[in-house]
Amino acid sequence: MTAIVVHHHAEPAEDRLRPITDGLRPEAPRQGGITMAEGALRGTRLGTTSYESDEHVEPAERMVVHYDCPRGHVTSVPFSVEAEEIPVLWECRCGAEALRRDFARPEPKPERPTRTHWDMLLERRTIADLEELLDERLTLLHSTQRKSA
Ligand SMILES: [Zn+2]
Numbered sequence: 001m002t003a004i005v006v007h008h009h010a011e012p013a014e015d016r017l018r019p020i021t022d023g024l025r026p027e028a029p030r031q032g033g034i035t036m037a038e039g040a041l042r043g044t045r046l047g048t049t050s051y052e053s054d055e056h057v058e059p060a061e062r063m064v065v066h067y068d069c070p071r072g073h074v075t076s077v078p079f080s081v082e083a084e085e086i087p088v089l090w091e092c093r094c095g096a097e098a099l100r101r102d103f104a105r106p107e108p109k110p111e112r113p114t115r116t117h118w119d120m121l122l123e124r125r126t127i128a129d130l131e132e133l134l135d136e137r138l139t140l141l142h143s144t145q146r147k148s149a
Contacts, residue, residue, distance in 0.1 A: 071092070
């Protein structure tokens, strides 16, 4: 026997009838009419905003920061005085790193050692040692691959 269960579990009438806004429900739009109304409204708002900004808002004050390229170029970059962070380095039009005038070049990042790992390795090991190690590693690698395959 198959029972078809019909849930008479309607939402409470109050929930559906409650107005979304307090009497400010928009009028039922007609096809086409709403688009024109919105367009007109948007145009008005845009115009108002631009007038207001022209009258009341001063353009942000600017300062020009000079960057000196190691090759002698000078790049002048206008920044808003409200800019939170003005970079110390700027890429010059020639591609070199230009340094902000009167600023010290930042310390090179510690994770960029001048000696490579290879250099340091060679200080402790000879090439013969390394070849032996390489052989060991390769043998290990191959045995691991065989196991996992
Ligand atoms: Zn340059």
